[in-house]
Every structure is written in C-alpha cells, then in structure tokens.
Amino acid sequence: MRFARSLPAVLWLLLILPAAGQIAPAPAGSTRFLTPRSFDADGIEELLQRVARFGGVAHLPGGVYRIHRSIRVDGLGPIRIEGEGYGDASNPEGTGFRSQPTRLLWTGEPGGTLLQLDNSVGLSFRQMQFDGGGKAGRLVHLRSKPGWGTGNIRFTSVLFRAADVAIQCGEQEQDFNCADNIYDEVYFIECRTGLRTVNHQSVNHHFRSLVVHRVGVALDCQRGGNVTVESWTAGAFDLLLRVGFGGVYAGTYRFTGGRPEMNGWTRRHARLVEAHPTDSCDIVFEGTQETTGPLNDALPDNNADPVFHIGPRAALTVRNHSHIRPVLKMDGGIYREEHGRWYYDPSTPGSFDITGGEVEIRSPRSMIGDRFADIVRSP
DSSP states (O other): OHHHHHSOHHHHHHHHSOOTTOOOOOOTTOOOEEOOSSSSHHHHHHHHHHHHHHOSEEEOOSEEEEESSOEEEESOOSEEEEOSOOOBTTBTTOOTTSOOOEEEEEOSSTTOEEEEEESOBOEEEEEEEEEEEEEEEEEEEEEEETTEEOBOOEEEEEEEEEEEEEEEEOSSTTOOOOBOEEEEEEEEEEEEEEEEEOSTTOEEEEEEEEEEEEEEEEEEESSOEEEEEEEEEEEEEEEEEEEOSOOTTTOEEEEEEEEEBOBOTTSSBOEEEEEOOSSOEEEEEEEEBOBOOOOOTTSOOOTTSOSEEEOTTEEEEEESOEESSOOEEEEEEEEEEESOEESSOTTSTTSEEEEEEEEEEESOEETTSOBOOOEEEOO
16 A cells, blocks of 8 residues: 555556557447548548448537538438538638538639549438538539439438529439438528539428528528428528429428518518429418518619519419418419418509419418408409
8 A cells, every 4th residue: 555655647647557559448338539630621521431441420629620622422421511600690710719521612713523422322411501602513412323312311400502503413414312301400691502412302301490591592492302491590681492394293282380581682672482393293381470671772672573483384382471472373273372461452553473274362461460351262
C-alpha cells in the first residue's frame, strides 16, 4: 500500500490505459460514429465507403465542406449521414452567436450537381445544409439505371439553399424509381425550384413541416406525383405546385395545415396551383390560411392572376381555406370547396374566370363568419 501511494500520477495513467494500438471495445448497443478525413467531396465519399464496409454512422462535424465536384454515391445503403445542424433559415452561415452548421458548399463549376445518388436505397441525411453558393444547378440528384433505381431516401432537418434546383428526381421520363422519399423538417431557401420530379415512377414524396422562402416553384411535378405535405409555410414564392403529366397512379397531391404569404419572390402576387395534366390529377388543400406580404408597387399589378389555375383533367378540392384573393381560373376540370372563408364575396364579378368545368362552393363565409350564397356552376 505504501508503494502504491508513492507512484507518480503519470504511472497510474499508464497502468489503466490500454496498450498502444488497442481500442477499448464499445459498450453493447452503442453506435460507432465515423468522421471524414477531409472536408471535401473526396473525404465524404471515402467516409461513406468506410461506413458501408464496416458499419456505423457517417458523422459530418460542423463546419464548411467545400465541394468542388459532385459527391457521387453509387449502390450504397442503408446508411445514416448526420451533421450537427442546418443553421438558421435567416442566417444559414451560422455566424455570430448561432451554432456552426454542417454546411456543404458548392464551389465547382456553375450549373453543377453537389450530390449525385445513383442506384442507392435507404440513405438518411440529417441535420445539415446543402448550399449551392448561388451557382449550383442541382443540390441533390436522384438517378437510376435500367431495372434499378434510387429510393427510400430520408431528409430530416435539412436546409437547401441558393441553387437552381434543390432536389431533382430522375433524368428522363422512363427512368425507374427515384421515389418513396421522406422529407421531415425541410427548408427550400433561395432556389428557383424546390422539388422537381422528371420521371413517371417518381411517386410518393411525403413532407412533414416544409418551409419555402424566396423560391420560384416549390414543387414542380413534371411527371410522377403522389405528394403529401403536412404542416407547411411559404413566403416570397411564386408558385407552390405545378402538375405536368399526372396519371391515375401518380397524380394525387394533398396539402394540409398550410400558411402561405401570398407575395412572390419577385414581390408580386403568388399562386398556389397550376395544373393542366396530360393524364389526370386530384389535388386537395385542407386547413390553409392565406396571408399577405410586401409587394413591389413599381411592378405591373398581377392581382387578376389566378391563385388556382386548373385544366380539363384536373380535380381540385378545397376545405376550410382562408382566401386573400378569390381568384380561380378554369379551362375545364372540377373545383369543389366547402367551409371556406373569404375576404370578398366569392360571387363578386372578376372572382372567377371559367370557360369550362364544374364549380361547387358550399357554405362560404366572410372572415367574421357572415354567410355568403353557395355557388354551383355546371357545364
């Protein structure tokens, strides 16, 4: 005992530490977090290959990752890729007292793609930011090859900003899959397009808590579809949803619990829907509260532009909707609404521009609950 007490502290450390080259085994049930060897495309690709081979979680510490070429992921998954935060929508660089986000910044050629996912399934991206630097063409591109496709991708607490397109699914209309994706607390900031679906099989895109700010078109569904958006806000956007081909198995779009500020990125009046499907589509808005935002009075007034513009093969159902501008344009199709609230009497001349289709508006009310007359128009 006397000898033990006389040992210097450094010798005690040597006795209790593992021998050189040995690693103490991780406790049962713990997760291994692996980190990149460099903050660039090479480092991230090598990290994902390591995780795919040995297991664990790909952890990207907070900081700026300067991506000079596309990060290519081919044939991997399921893999978890986790950062330390996406920053703040109003302060995405994380300067000042804000915490330092995990920020993947595009520094390559204009029009390039930051992250390219080929034939990969089950990847999960969490707590990070994809920043196009104002010159990236696409931040994330999901691609496929004959007989196989990318899918079941999850984005949780991810911010996309400053690019032409935040997420593109597919390259050609006949591509496989690029589908069944989850977007949980996702931000589209300063992008010309948020989500763009190009191929017919790009279906089942599910959003929960979506924020759109300074965006041209939030959801550009050229093909594919089956989109659900639950709890969403939008400000300074031009168009929320554009439907292209549609289809009996790929043409459903449902929005619940939304609060759009109806001022565009160009500070003119925004629109919610433009749907002229080649095949067909069914669109539902439920519990939406339109609000106002600042406009540029120096620009031509576009107050007469339709909030909803639908064509012959489109069906639009609206429930419990608060209208700022009661403007509907129909070239055909079906519009049904119930229990809406209106700033103006919807029967006011100029509220509708209808050249075809069916309109049924039941139980319209003013903002303070006064009842307006029902409107029913059939071909």
